[in-house]
Amino acid sequence: MTPGRKEQILDAALTLFAERGFHGASIPELAATAGIAPASLYRHVESKEQLVNEVYRRAKALLASALFSAVPVDASTPLREQFHHLWWALVGFARREPRAFAFLELHHHGDYLDAESRAVELRVLAPIAQVVERGRAAGVLKAQPAPALIVTVWGAFVGMVRAARAGYFTLDDDMCRAVEHTTWDAIRGSSP
Amino acid sequence: MTPGRKEQILDAALTLFAERGFHGASIPELAATAGIAPASLYRHVESKEQLVNEVYRRAKALLASALFSAVPVDASTPLREQFHHLWWALVGFARREPRAFAFLELHHHGDYLDAESRAVELRVLAPIAQVVERGRAAGVLKAQPAPALIVTVWGAFVGMVRAARAGYFTLDDDMCRAVEHTTWDAIRGSSP
Amino acid sequence: MTPGRKEQILDAALTLFAERGFHGASIPELAATAGIAPASLYRHVESKEQLVNEVYRRAKALLASALFSAVPVDASTPLREQFHHLWWALVGFARREPRAFAFLELHHHGDYLDAESRAVELRVLAPIAQVVERGRAAGVLKAQPAPALIVTVWGAFVGMVRAARAGYFTLDDDMCRAVEHTTWDAIRGSSP
Amino acid sequence: MTPGRKEQILDAALTLFAERGFHGASIPELAATAGIAPASLYRHVESKEQLVNEVYRRAKALLASALFSAVPVDASTPLREQFHHLWWALVGFARREPRAFAFLELHHHGDYLDAESRAVELRVLAPIAQVVERGRAAGVLKAQPAPALIVTVWGAFVGMVRAARAGYFTLDDDMCRAVEHTTWDAIRGSSP
DNA sequence: AATGAATGAGTATTCATTCAT
């Protein structure tokens, strides 16, 4: 009946799983956070495992759409600019959906994730990989293996968000710009 | 009597906690992995919480010693060289103690960590911070805020190790060298 | 649903706690006696400690009501008659609720009793104390300190019930009358 | 070796069993209180059950000897005087061995007591019964059934000690005398 | 659609006891 019930459940699950992990969040807690009885939860969800997987796919989809929307259809856009779009798309995501971001970080492993959930993993980095490949081909990026470049970008970004969440600093524009700068220098080629 | 009992337990705990997290690893499993009965575990450990904390402190100590040993006493060493030492000390640690590395990544949050365990957190990054500060002062590194530089280095490193663990590539010398390269370019100053 | 569930549990607890004491009665036993699964017990009770305390308060309330109902509102009733009422009210209680009586005897100490439970203790002897005080004031009872009189009455009564329970005799009217007689002589003044 | 070892154990057991009951006192606690290791306890004692039984018999023996010594060999002693001896022998025991007294009260039931322990029960009240019987025969005591008289005396005494232990008053000479007085009046015949 | 009641399987932890030293 209540149209948002499922939404409430997924939202509660996102929060609790992100905070305490899969095994640390119990069904009674999840139900209580969602404002319903434990038994009622099973009207909307098949099992705890199915629930994490659903949350996982949602979070990934959110991240993926943030990323895809950042890569311009027009391939002629200068790479530096593309990188800039990508970077701030990521920042936007981390700011808008901090719980989803934290959840994804904590759950990209785990026996409880099914095959389909794991599959999403790779697809998500595709936009980054695509930009990188194009840049390498055009000689604008370093000649290093693509994975080295990707890992540097993604790692620096995650490190920045984590540090902010841990309280070392706030995720303000200045900081994001600073790390965008270091990260771009990390991957760009040496030619002017 | 068996001198290695405690060691066995801490070892088993390191493995299981790293693989499944605190709540995902049960006492029966921990005991079985250590090759003893659940009840026997309590002759060596006060509680499950005390056990994670002990494992946590050990892992941090291992990481800390790897880092400290990498910073040369002689401050006149060129910074690029210092960075090189640091980088490969980290690589050495991640290779030698992959479980400790994974454990630390997964457990730097968590209600079950006591005050003392959390305190170690900051002390560990001190050597990196120290090198970075010196470099900034000398104009060898970028003028960006130190945290931005540190986060880039540490993030890229963690990203690399994680990606390797996830199976995207192996943590071989070539890959480590490649990311060392990108990372150095990320933080070094623009002067020749 | 089953409306008597809680009742069944409290009843089972009364029996087992009275027979074996708090530590001697286990949750599985309590649940089995109540005809439910151990886990189900916790839908009705918060913890074992809360359960004893609930049983304790119920038993005390039963005893208290038996006693209060025995003291006539009309203070002009001759004291011998009042004592008679009191005595047979006690006998009635011990006969009707032998388990409650046994339980109270065994549990008026114990760390597991909370502050509120202990508080009931004193209130219960109030009716006896009241009768005794009135009698002393009127010179119908001995001039001995009230506690000496109260303790004699209550002690003789408890002794009688205990001996009956131990099988030395049955708690029949003759025996109760006999001890009523001795006890009255114990406290009554020497005047005709 | 240490000659008093067994004594220490029995003493610790007396204390703990009296305070917390059989099931409430654990072997580790008993051993700790006795100042030895749990395993060492089993050098001196066969099992926890055997230990309670041993403590039980000791306590009963202590009480029995207090009572027996109070009944004068000379049967011609006036009964009031004999009662007086008996009463103060009991008082002496309750004061000298408060733990033994408390222990006996708490443990005269219990599955863990073996046949022999239970047997002691009856023998102990024999001296009281003997005095009572003699008094009834001589017409100095009430004509009520002997058990009624015994139960009154013993019950009032136990009630007094319990109340003192519960903190309602101290077991001083005045109080003991007062209750001796009420109790004697309870059982003595009506003749001058 | 929602839930109170119920429970088998599991949780961390303790206990009484044995045994090698």
Place this chain on the structure above:
DNA sequence: AATGAATGAATACTCATTCAT
């Protein structure tokens, strides 16, 4: 004689899940 180490069985309690209503 004494004990550290070990453990099977038990303890109080929680969980994920089902089902009747």
